[in-house]
Amino acid sequence: MPQTSHQSPASSSSSSPPSLAPNIVVVGGGASGLSVLLQLIERVKDGKLLREVVVLEKREIPGPGLAYSDACAGTILNMHSDTMGLYFDKPYDFTQWRTNLVDGPFPSREKYGEYLQATWFQAIEQARSIGLTISVIHQEANEIDRMSDGTLLLTLESGEQLRSQSVILALGNFTAVSNTHLMNQPGFFSSPWPLSKLDSIPLDSPVLIVGSRLSAVDTATYLSDNGHRGPITFISRSGRLPKVQGSSATYPRRYALHNLAKAVEASPEESMFQVTSGLMNELSQATDGDWSWILDDKSPVKQLQQDIQAAQDDQVQWQAVLRGTAPIIERYWNCLSSKSQELFMKQFYSIWMRFRHAMPVQNAQKILKLLEGSQLRVVQGQYVRWDGTFKAETSAGLIETPYLIEATGQECCLDRIHSPLIQSALKNKLLKPHPGGGVDVDFDTLRASPGLYVIGSLTRGRHFYVSAIDRIAAHAARVSYAITQEPCARSLHVAIFCGSDLFSHLMTSKLVVQLLAAGHVPFVFLPHHKGGRKATPFELRELAFFERELLQQHVIPYFTNKNPEGATHMTVQQMRNAYGILVEEVPNVNKDCFIESLAKHHIDVGLSLRCYQRFKTDIIRYFSYPRRLLNLHPGTLPAYRGVMTTVRAMKNKETHFGYSLHDIDENWDSGDVIDIRTHPIDYDKSMLHYMGDVYSMGVEIAADAIDTLARGKELPKTPQKAEASGYYTFPTKEELDDIRDSGIRLVHGQSIVNIIVESFASPKEQDNFRAYILGAVQDWYNRNLS
Numbered sequence: 001m002p003q004t005s006h007q008s009p010a011s012s013s014s015s016s017p018p019s020l021a022p023n024i025v026v027v028g029g030g031a032s033g034l035s036v037l038l039q040l041i042e043r044v045k046d047g048k049l050l051r052e053v054v055v056l057e058k059r060e061i062p063g064p065g066l067a068y069s070d071a072c073a074g075t076i077l078n079m080h081s082d083t084m085g086l087y088f089d090k091p092y093d094f095t096q097w098r099t100n101l102v103d104g105p106f107p108s109r110e111k112y113g114e115y116l117q118a119t120w121f122q123a124i125e126q127a128r129s130i131g132l133t134i135s136v137i138h139q140e141a142n143e144i145d146r147m148s149d150g151t152l153l154l155t156l157e158s159g160e161q162l163r164s165q166s167v168i169l170a171l172g173n174f175t176a177v178s179n180t181h182l183m184n185q186p187g188f189f190s191s192p193w194p195l196s197k198l199d200s201i202p203l204d205s206p207v208l209i210v211g212s213r214l215s216a217v218d219t220a221t222y223l224s225d226n227g228h229r230g231p232i233t234f235i236s237r238s239g240r241l242p243k244v245q246g247s248s249a250t251y252p253r254r255y256a257l258h259n260l261a262k263a264v265e266a267s268p269e270e271s272m273f274q275v276t277s278g279l280m281n282e283l284s285q286a287t288d289g290d291w292s293w294i295l296d297d298k299s300p301v302k303q304l305q306q307d308i309q310a311a312q313d314d315q316v317q318w319q320a321v322l323r324g325t326a327p328i329i330e331r332y333w334n335c336l337s338s339k340s341q342e343l344f345m346k347q348f349y350s351i352w353m354r355f356r357h358a359m360p361v362q363n364a365q366k367i368l369k370l371l372e373g374s375q376l377r378v379v380q381g382q383y384v385r386w387d388g389t390f391k392a393e394t395s396a397g398l399i400e401t402p403y404l405i406e407a408t409g410q411e412c413c414l415d416r417i418h419s420p421l422i423q424s425a426l427k428n429k430l431l432k433p434h435p436g437g438g439v440d441v442d443f444d445t446l447r448a449s450p451g452l453y454v455i456g457s458l459t460r461g462r463h464f465y466v467s468a469i470d471r472i473a474a475h476a477a478r479v480s481y482a483i484t485q486e487p488c489a490r491s492l493h494v495a496i497f498c499g500s501d502l503f504s505h506l507m508t509s510k511l512v513v514q515l516l517a518a519g520h521v522p523f524v525f526l527p528h529h530k531g532g533r534k535a536t537p538f539e540l541r542e543l544a545f546f547e548r549e550l551l552q553q554h555v556i557p558y559f560t561n562k563n564p565e566g567a568t569h570m571t572v573q574q575m576r577n578a579y580g581i582l583v584e585e586v587p588n589v590n591k592d593c594f595i596e597s598l599a600k601h602h603i604d605v606g607l608s609l610r611c612y613q614r615f616k617t618d619i620i621r622y623f624s625y626p627r628r629l630l631n632l633h634p635g636t637l638p639a640y641r642g643v644m645t646t647v648r649a650m651k652n653k654e655t656h657f658g659y660s661l662h663d664i665d666e667n668w669d670s671g672d673v674i675d676i677r678t679h680p681i682d683y684d685k686s687m688l689h690y691m692g693d694v695y696s697m698g699v700e701i702a703a704d705a706i707d708t709l710a711r712g713k714e715l716p717k718t719p720q721k722a723e724a725s726g727y728y729t730f731p732t733k734e735e736l737d738d739i740r741d742s743g744i745r746l747v748h749g750q751s752i753v754n755i756i757v758e759s760f761a762s763p764k765e766q767d768n769f770r771a772y773i774l775g776a777v778q779d780w781y782n783r784n785l786s
Helices: 031-045 093-097 109-130 195-200 214-225 254-266 268-286 300-312 317-324 329-335 338-347 349-356 361-372 420-427 457-463 469-483 502-517 538-558 572-579 592-600 617-622 645-651 687-710 733-741 749-760 766-784
Strands: 004-006 024-027 052-056 133-137 141-146 152-156 161-164 166-169 207-210 232-236 376-386 390-394 397-401 403-406 447-449 452-454 493-498 521-527 582-586 605-609 628-634 656-663 673-680
Touching: 024 031, 024 152, 024 161, 031 052, 031 109, 031 469, 093 109, 109 133, 141 420, 152 166, 166 420, 166 469, 195 214, 207 214, 207 397, 214 232, 214 361, 232 390, 232 397, 254 268, 254 317, 254 329, 254 493, 254 521, 268 317, 268 329, 300 361, 317 349, 329 457, 338 349, 361 376, 452 469, 457 469, 493 502, 502 521, 502 538, 502 572, 502 605, 502 687, 502 749, 521 572, 538 687, 538 733, 538 749, 538 766, 572 582, 592 617, 605 687, 628 645, 628 687, 645 656, 645 687, 645 733, 656 687, 673 687, 687 749, 749 766
Parallel strands: 024 052, 024 166, 052 133, 166 452, 207 232, 207 403, 232 376, 493 521, 493 605, 521 582, 605 628
Antiparallel strands: 004 133, 141 152, 152 161, 376 390, 390 397, 447 452, 628 656, 656 673
């Protein structure tokens, strides 16, 4: 009978599969299977109806899988901690989970395994709280077939069967073996994993490792760290080591890589040329035209010495470009012809892997020490034979060794994968091989056939870059949307026309993060804002100071070149540096040259956040269907059009106030209304302080609308009724007196200072920044009250 553990309230302890067919079966409980489970839980939170999810995982505790289990202890992660979060929209989840960062951005595999295990138990608790049953069967599935009613039938290793509407194959990585003719020879290791099995090799014995990329590096460092004294040799076709990782800085022109994806998708017949020339252009820009980094004609030891020095000196700007392709290279790849894909895999895949997947400095230094001590050498060669010992003809001559370890990475050729389940799926025509390797799946949904989905390295032929956790997390989300019949979201380029005021900037700071997390590309445009009237009442000058001048003249300059780490919000300039987005001042949004730049950046949606320039015919025409131009208006339409609508609502004793999202036409605030959300008015607060309570609601309206558009859905539209409209201008002195007499304040300075300090400054910076801002405030009052 299958060993089953049921871990949510609707389940009871049992040794058999569920009596009713579960909605979903996830085959594999490692990192990719867990990522799928997390996203299914999120869909239930969104209101989707799922009854039960069954996870097939032979290990006692799901989550770590083999790669991050105790069996692989003794090595570090090869990917930066910030890219290892299991939630696609929370890439820093792992880094934030870590309580101790002393081991730097590349912690141990065991630590990541602890994170996966903790995340598993957290997922079970979340499922329990929303009534979703999660069951775990500690068995493998050996066969799969489709029944006459369309459901899928899995046969477990015990012979028992499990039927389900949807099955997700999250099988992890299969290791490649280039010397299959040596499989049964003594001293042959078809894979280094789990590393603990290498402890059987005598410490003084020579070892030959097939491969010279990251798996080989992990193998050699494990042997060395565990006392191995014998000679170690890497043998590979290139005879070259991976490059060395420098800083994880974002490529400042990251948006240009996304522009390239849009351009390639628009003209796929020219994709090979566009991708090649586009990436070369960005690499040239990143390195100021210096291509010496690509030269690799030194001995392995000298090259590694140079590569370590370049990484430590942060002279590896080209790496930022290659890292920036992570979320979009699958889009480049999907536009290439089969012939171009085949050419790349034969001629350029190896060099791409060496440069794209560099090793951490810690490992590079260990490898260098082995090279300099003559314990390790790297040679060219390929074929290994056996005649009582392993022998290989290499660039260094004949090598003989009693131990051979294959460390050539992942296997994606289906006929070389010894998995009964995969072979059963192929036999029953549920899976079809992809010419580029792995399984042919739908690009967006990862569906291989009705009800059957595949995630991870087996989708390499379709997606190319598939084994990194950040891509697994993104693909898991797409699978979850497909299973729950929600359209997948396409990546939109969103132009944010950000006003010059405090809360527009705070909204932009929050919205940019949300758009990036959802896979969109924000472009922040700063339309010039002409100053108000020269002779204005004191109350309006005070409002302008706290709402605009303090931000523009003091906050933004103060944080120039300052690290925003620990702060809840960033200035737009900090966002440009942190995320590689375009931030650009715009003298006139209606100029032809600016409208042409919108087309150059493939802008799909425009969003105005208190942009005081009026959008005219030509730019409105650019945003005609299927594009959209929207305005997030502070006020409930149509009753509160115009400016300073919040204080007008307070004067009118409204109980609620908020934001309206509407289409833009050539008249102020008159386009069709898409959404209105309100919040109770707190009359104990000043008007500007109250705006601090509601701006997050405006961000939610905008983010929801963009998500709707990204999924190909129509936004609701309600024409405004002219008879219900009200339009407000800046209040006169008499109106201001009346507002003041009603007990309504436009500004309470200290509360705005608190919002500014707590938003833009990290906790350790807040005291200094507060003192600076209070000084600026006092100076303004001294000048304006004298």
